[in-house]
Amino acid sequence: MPRLACFKCGRTLWATAPLASLFAEERRCPRCGASLYDDRRQQNRRLIARRKTGMGQSPTGLERRVEDRREAERRKVGAS
Numbered sequence: 001m002p003r004l005a006c007f008k009c010g011r012t013l014w015a016t017a018p019l020a021s022l023f024a025e026e027r028r029c030p031r032c033g034a035s036l037y038d039d040r041r042q043q044n045r046r047l048i049a050r051r052k053t054g055m056g057q058s059p060t061g062l063e064r065r066v067e068d069r070r071e072a073e074r075r076k077v078g079a080s
Contacts, residue, residue, distance in 0.1 A: 001015065003037075003039040005037055006031065006035075006036055006037075007034070007037060009032040011032075011078075013036075019038055058067060
């Protein structure tokens, strides 16, 4: 089942047939009346995993930038 999207109002909906085989009135968004398109977010376009480790972990397993952490209070807004 193809997934269709309206680029004007952002609505996504499922169709029972491909977009090319729908009638002209079925190719319109039921909410706003704009033309529907094939949803680009339907499949995962990423070919490889970007991160090999978990969130916040370094590849070596050691925590980095320990000495770079802020120990004092942040600057006040508007202070120079």
